[in-house]
Amino acid sequence: MGSAPASTEQRRPAPPADELFCVVTGLILWSIALVVLTVFFRDDLDRHDASWWLWSCAIGILLGLYGLRVAVHRRRT
DSSP: OOOOOOTTOOOOOOOSSOHHHHHHHHHHHHHHHHHHHHHHSHHHHHHTTOTHHHHHHHHHHHHHHHHHHHHHHHHHO
């Protein structure tokens, strides 16, 4: 039977990726997608009953804003 891990274990090092850069890049890409779909493809999306694509972009932006808040908070601590 295994024993419980010792409390003296060290934490793993942070990943090398800059999470703030990743979140901001994702926010920019979701925003571009929303603008392009709204400006150029709105009629096509309505015609094919695929306006959920716009909602997907909006939700991606909202989740990105939450991720931005988390990334900034983690950077401060």
